[in-house]
Amino acid sequence: MTERKTGAGFSRRTFLTTSLAAGVSAAALAAGTGRAMAAADLSGREMVFASWGGSYQAAQEAAYCNPFMEKSGAVVIQDGPMSGSKLRTMVEGGQPIWDVVDVTDTFLFANEELFEDLDFGIVDASALDQAYVHQKGIGCIVWSYNIAFNTDVVGKNTPQSWADVFDVEKFPGKRALRDRAYPMMEIALMADGVAPEDLYPLDIERAYRKLDTIKDHVIWYKSNSAAQQLFVDGEVGVGVLLNGRTFDVNKKGAPVDLTWNQNIRSIDYLVIPKGAPNAEVAQHFMNATVDADNQALMANTLAYAPVNPAAFDKVEADVVPWLATTPENAEKGFLIDAAYWRDNLGPLTERWNEWKLS
Amino acid sequence: MTAGNRTLWLLIPAVLLIGVCFLYPVSWLLQRSVSEPVWGLQNYITIFSKSIYLGVLWNTIAIAGATTILCALIGFPVAYSMVHARPWIRKLLIFVVLIPFWTSILVRSFAWLVILQRGGIINDILVGIGMIAEPLDIVYNRFGVLLGMVQVLLPFMVFPLYSVMARIDGSFFRAATNLGATPIRAFFRVYLPLCLPGLGTGAMLVFIIALGYFITPALLGGRGDTMIAQLIFERIDEFGDWPLASALAIVLLIGTGLLFAIIKGVSKLRRGRI
Amino acid sequence: MFYSAKFWGGLRGIINVMLVVYMLAPLVIIFVISFSSALYLTFPPPGLSLQWYEKMFSNPTWTRTLVTSLKIMVPAAIAATVLGTAAALALSRMESKWALAVRAVLMAPLVVPVIITAAAIFGVFRIWGLYGSLWGLILAHVILTLPYVLSTVSANLAVFDKRLEDAAANCGAPPWIAFRRVTLPLISPSVMSGMLFAMVISFDELVVSLFLSTPRVRPVTVQMWSNIKGDTDPTIAAIATVLFLFSLLALLADGIARRRSGREPGL
Numbered sequence: 001m002t003e004r005k006t007g008a009g010f011s012r013r014t015f016l017t018t019s020l021a022a023g024v025s026a027a028a029l030a031a032g033t034g035r036a037m038a039a040a041d042l043s044g045r046e047m048v049f050a051s052w053g054g055s056y057q058a059a060q061e062a063a064y065c066n067p068f069m070e071k072s073g074a075v076v077i078q079d080g081p082m083s084g085s086k087l088r089t090m091v092e093g094g095q096p097i098w099d100v101v102d103v104t105d106t107f108l109f110a111n112e113e114l115f116e117d118l119d120f121g122i123v124d125a126s127a128l129d130q131a132y133v134h135q136k137g138i139g140c141i142v143w144s145y146n147i148a149f150n151t152d153v154v155g156k157n158t159p160q161s162w163a164d165v166f167d168v169e170k171f172p173g174k175r176a177l178r179d180r181a182y183p184m185m186e187i188a189l190m191a192d193g194v195a196p197e198d199l200y201p202l203d204i205e206r207a208y209r210k211l212d213t214i215k216d217h218v219i220w221y222k223s224n225s226a227a228q229q230l231f232v233d234g235e236v237g238v239g240v241l242l243n244g245r246t247f248d249v250n251k252k253g254a255p256v257d258l259t260w261n262q263n264i265r266s267i268d269y270l271v272i273p274k275g276a277p278n279a280e281v282a283q284h285f286m287n288a289t290v291d292a293d294n295q296a297l298m299a300n301t302l303a304y305a306p307v308n309p310a311a312f313d314k315v316e317a318d319v320v321p322w323l324a325t326t327p328e329n330a331e332k333g334f335l336i337d338a339a340y341w342r343d344n345l346g347p348l349t350e351r352w353n354e355w356k357l358s
Numbered sequence: 359m360t361a362g363n364r365t366l367w368l369l370i371p372a373v374l375l376i377g378v379c380f381l382y383p384v385s386w387l388l389q390r391s392v393s394e395p396v397w398g399l400q401n402y403i404t405i406f407s408k409s410i411y412l413g414v415l416w417n418t419i420a421i422a423g424a425t426t427i428l429c430a431l432i433g434f435p436v437a438y439s440m441v442h443a444r445p446w447i448r449k450l451l452i453f454v455v456l457i458p459f460w461t462s463i464l465v466r467s468f469a470w471l472v473i474l475q476r477g478g479i480i481n482d483i484l485v486g487i488g489m490i491a492e493p494l495d496i497v498y499n500r501f502g503v504l505l506g507m508v509q510v511l512l513p514f515m516v517f518p519l520y521s522v523m524a525r526i527d528g529s530f531f532r533a534a535t536n537l538g539a540t541p542i543r544a545f546f547r548v549y550l551p552l553c554l555p556g557l558g559t560g561a562m563l564v565f566i567i568a569l570g571y572f573i574t575p576a577l578l579g580g581r582g583d584t585m586i587a588q589l590i591f592e593r594i595d596e597f598g599d600w601p602l603a604s605a606l607a608i609v610l611l612i613g614t615g616l617l618f619a620i621i622k623g624v625s626k627l628r629r630g631r632i
Numbered sequence: 633m634f635y636s637a638k639f640w641g642g643l644r645g646i647i648n649v650m651l652v653v654y655m656l657a658p659l660v661i662i663f664v665i666s667f668s669s670a671l672y673l674t675f676p677p678p679g680l681s682l683q684w685y686e687k688m689f690s691n692p693t694w695t696r697t698l699v700t701s702l703k704i705m706v707p708a709a710i711a712a713t714v715l716g717t718a719a720a721l722a723l724s725r726m727e728s729k730w731a732l733a734v735r736a737v738l739m740a741p742l743v744v745p746v747i748i749t750a751a752a753i754f755g756v757f758r759i760w761g762l763y764g765s766l767w768g769l770i771l772a773h774v775i776l777t778l779p780y781v782l783s784t785v786s787a788n789l790a791v792f793d794k795r796l797e798d799a800a801a802n803c804g805a806p807p808w809i810a811f812r813r814v815t816l817p818l819i820s821p822s823v824m825s826g827m828l829f830a831m832v833i834s835f836d837e838l839v840v841s842l843f844l845s846t847p848r849v850r851p852v853t854v855q856m857w858s859n860i861k862g863d864t865d866p867t868i869a870a871i872a873t874v875l876f877l878f879s880l881l882a883l884l885a886d887g888i889a890r891r892r893s894g895r896e897p898g899l
Contacts, residue, residue, distance in 0.1 A: 048847045078693070079847035080858075089598030097764060097846040173492075219498070220581060223861070233477035235493075356581065357410045364807070368722035369734065372715040372778060376738055380775050383752035384744070390755070436651050439644040451648060454655045460879040461659065462836035464853055465872040468860050469658030472665065472675075472869075479661065479675040509654060570745025572839055577860060587747040591842070594751055604755075607748045614745060 040122075040284050043073030047099035047278040047285060053081040054225025055248045056302060060102070063298040068288040074281050081223045085349075087273060088114060096273040099282040105267040106182060106341035108137050116272040122283040128290060132307040137269035140289055141244075141304035144265045144324035144333060145183050146258040148241035150234050159238045162191035162262055166210065168217050176230045176239030179220035181352035182341055183264050184211065187240060190262050196334040204348070208355060220356070231256045247303035247322045263333030265324050267307075299323065384611075391604035401605035411589070411606070418586040421500070421575065422568035425507045426515075429564045430557060432508065433515035437556075440516070441523045455517075458510045467577040470506050471497060474578075502578035510574065511567060515560035522556030555628060562621045566614055586610050659876060666869040684870035694871065697852040701835055703766060704851055708773035709830040715774070716781025716830075717823050721815075723782075724789040735782075742779035746839045749776070754843035764846035772844055773834045780833060781826035788822035824889045828882040835878060 049065055051057040057080055065076040079098060084107050090096040091114045108115070115136040118125075125133045132139030147159050153173070159165050165175060166188075178184055186199055188207040219236055221227040228245050230236045232254045246258045270289055272282045288294060295306035296314035303322035306312060320326055324333075341348075391401050405411040440451045458466070473479045474497035481493035496502060526549070534544035572587035579585075586606055593603035661675060666684055668677030688694045719738060723731050741749055753772050754763065762768030796818070800810035816823075838853040845854050852875075856868055 046848065050847075077847045083596060085596040089596065093598055093758070095758065095763065097848075226861075233475070235476045354410060357413060357584070365722045365725050368718040372719035372738055372782075373734060375715065375771075376741070376775060376778070379753065379756075379771055380741055380749065381737070383756040384748065386756050387748070387752040432651075435644075435647050439647045439651075442644065443648065447648065451651065454652050457655050457659070460832065460883055461876050462838070462853065462879075464836070464838050464856055464860075465662065465875055466658055468856070468868060468872055469662045471860070473658060473661060482675070509658075512655075570747055572747050573857075587745065590747050590751055594754070594843070600755065603751060607751050610745055611748055614743075618743065 040072055042281055042284060045072075045074040045278065045281045046077060047074060047276075047281040048077045048079050048097060049100050049285070050079045050082050050087075050098040051102040052225075053223050054228060054245075056224060056242075056244065056304075059298055059301040062301060063294045064285070064289045067291070067294055068285050071288070072281075072284060074284075076285070081225075084111075091273045091275060094275060096275050096277070098273055099276040099278045100285050101271055101273060102140065102268055103137070103271055104182075105139075105269060105338040106336065106345060108134065108269045108271060109338050109342035110345045112136055114274055116274050116276065116279055116282075118272070118286060119283045123287045123290070125290060127292070127310060128308055132267065134269060137271035138286060138290060139267045139307045140270050140295075141268050141298065142265065142307065142323075142325050143268060143304050144243045144260075144263040144329075145178075145187070145240050146243050146246060146263045147238070147261060148231060148246050148256060148258045149238045150231050150236070151255040151257055153234050153237035158257070158259065160259060160261055162187050163193070165238050165240070166191040166214050168214060171238045174217060174219045174236045175214070176221055176227050176236040176241070177218050178227075178240055179222045179356070181348040182345065183240075183266075183336060184352070185348065186264055186336065196262065199334075200337045200340050202340070202344075204351065208351075211355070243322060243324055244302040244304045247319075260329045260332040263324065263329065265330065265333050265335045266338070268304075387604045388608055390600050391608050394601040401601045402609070404602065405605055405609060414584050414586055414589050415609075417582070417584060418569060421503060421507070421583065421585060422565050422571075424500075424504055425511060425568045426561050426565045428504060428508045429511055429515040430561055433512055433519055433560060434553075434557070436512070437516050437519035437523055440520055455513045458513055463510055463573045464577075466510065467506055467574050470502065470509075470578055474502055474505070497578055498580040500579070500583055502580075503575045503583050506574040506578045507568060507571060511564045514563040514567060518560040518563070519553060519556040522553055526552050555625075558624065559621065562617060566617045569614060569617075570610060662869050662872050663876070665866065666873040668866065668869075671866075684867050687867045688870045688874070691867070693855060694852070694867065697850050697855040698871075700766075700849060701851040701853070704769045704773055704841075705831055705834040708770045708777060708834045709827050711770070711774045712777040712781050712830045713823060713827040716778045716826060717785050717819075719778075720782050720785035720789055723786065724792075724794075735786075738782055739779045741775050742783075746776075750840040750843045753840060757844060763844060764849055766849055768844050769841060769849065769851070772840045773837060776837060776840060777830035777833045780829040781823075784826035784829060785819060785822045788819050792818055821890045825886045828886050832879050832882045836875060 049060070051060055057078060061076075061078060065078070068074065069076055082101055082103065084103070087096075087098065087101060087103070088111065090098070112135075117135055118138065123138065125138060128138070147162065147165055149158050151158070154171060157170075159171065164170060177187070185202045185204065185207045188210040189199055189203060190196065192206060192210040194203070194206075219230060219239075221230065224242055224245050227239070227241055228249050231239070231241060231246075232249050241256075241258065243258060243263070246256055249256045270286060272279055272286070276282055290308055292306075292308045292310035292314065295308045295311035298304060299306050299311065299315045300319055303319050305323040305325040306315070315323070321329075324330065392399065394401075405415070436451070436455070440448055440455075443451060471478070475481070476493040476495070478497070480496065481490075484490045485493060496505075534548050535541060539547065570587050571585060572591065575583050575585045576588050576591075587610070590603050590606045590610070593599040593606065665675060665677060667680045667682065669679035669681035669683070670677055688698075723735055726734075753775070757763050757768045757772075762771065792815070797810050797814050800814045801807065805813065836853065837851070838857055841851045841854050842857065845851060852871060856871060859868055
């Protein structure tokens, strides 16, 4: 299934529907080769896994959930898309329905009080680069925001910088941008000529002044799978898209590509919301996600870089150029300042919502 | 009254259920809107003073209004055509107009999405036959919302109009023109006034129902088409902001109730006159 | 030519055709696409296949949510029918201002915008621990569908000749027998159509379910909603068709029930 996906020339919505079939075969693969996990018997138990939807969640289902279900007997129910405010609402309301959630590093750092401590008696994090291990969560992937484009729409003159993405004369029509202050502030400032090293603290007024210039030329997307669709359909010529999502559609034959110029790198963490109804199952699930085979499977499916060093040896050669941690890619971009966002996420989000509706 | 007393107990389960699981929750909502964070009208003041919420209120009225006007413009000829059609065609038309009652809004909104999006059927065909070079933006904006909402709400306009038109004597045109009026004049001076009661009821119904719409604008609308129901959902689902969401809901409830009262009053007045 | 009957007849014809296209085209297109052999949403489809129906029945998410919808619909429709019919009977025998007021209260869920009902029920059910449970969804659906049963049965009772039941009582039949032998057979077509109405409304319901459901207890409409908002999976076309056919079948069953009863209820 995975091979067929790589070679076939079909495009458009195919990529969204084949992922499931891919998941099934990937599960079989993982079950055959995976190292024996701490085989707690959890049959009859359930937990809910919430993530960002589309091909990313399908890949997580294949790489983390299915092997875990196979080994433990527990049932993992998929939900999403993840929304920070929704997660906060359910934890503060005391009735979270999610047991394991995929969050960005900034969200984790800004909201540590919302999550359960990890039980390192169950979760074996010893093999990981400790930079990715947090008391409340485990880094699962390294990813990046990239300038992406549909080659059928833009032709040979592809965008080379965020300034290009904001240039409505060079690239007429709509552009797809993230409906969120983060990382639109960084993107707008870079488009206005600010160098990555001078970004923080962010000049918010300047960012909005720049955003005002293209407000009517944008399709704002909330979910990354919706964004994929926009690029594949040619609804937009240029915009911002995650490297893994671009890899996904590109691999499936869509005329969508990216540049590594000015990429914005970040890390996703898996966390357990405080008061999660199935926290114990969730701890065992966490342990399954750090497994090197599972992480390599994730990277090979969607080009998101693993955090378990042992997994890198198992990443396929043609996937390596798509990873955000590959040195020549990493040096063209920068790691987003999670600490800055931890301190400013609330007010900046409020400001964003107000600006958007005005 | 004796027979009534004997069967009164049959009412108890239904009344109990609606009371406990509907009336109480709605009053609970009302209470939250005025009691949090402290007792007072601060949530209502927020709604009517912040530009975000005023914008959404205005959107709601504008979209409901436009839907009503479009429903009237489309519904009028449709109802007329139904009245004057052969019986089997009339049956078919009634069935067709009633379809929205029988199919989910979700399904129909999804269908519009498939048809209207840039890679959708209409754009594929128009680009294919060379009528346009670039796909048109006909969904995720006001146009898409109105197209979807008019389709759903059309029956609420057509049937009141139909029942009024069916009672109008068809020979009025002849009578009017015999008296020397041009058909256009006859239409505006005689026919239209006779239809006004049906038009009024239909317009009110469409407008009221449109005010609380959620699914169609959420699926077919864009950034600037957020309606009050979407805002209520988002405030609760995303932010758990009960006080404000409750206040928004109560504003919607009062608006709806007022309009209903107006309809009732007008129809009573009319009955009294005739 | 402006005055000629031909012109007006032609114009009416055009209006009729446009109306039919506007109301039906979207559904027809969904129906056709659901049988498409293409791997993405395209029209006209290059060939026919049943792949999306297979997907629908093989994907655990869709089967689970479809089953949940049925688990909500059946008890909710039955309960709404029983409660609604009982209330209609009681109200038909009351002739006071109170009857009007009670009827208005019972019909309220139909008049109040659904979003308000949904938010209110969600808020209270969360406190009562009914959020995310099948029972909560069933209760909510009873409230939403009861008005339909009440109005359908009431309309029938309004034209029902109460002297028939009085005659039976005068002949010495106890009230329950008089009801079962006389009243029930006469109003059964409308009870049936009320129940069908309730089933369709419950099966299609989205807004209240959106608030009350969790990933573990989720009706198919909520699953469709989240899919439409995220990915455009063509499987949705197949599910939409099933939903539509379900409604159509209910409509047909309703028509047959009425025809066989030989009595057209006053609708």
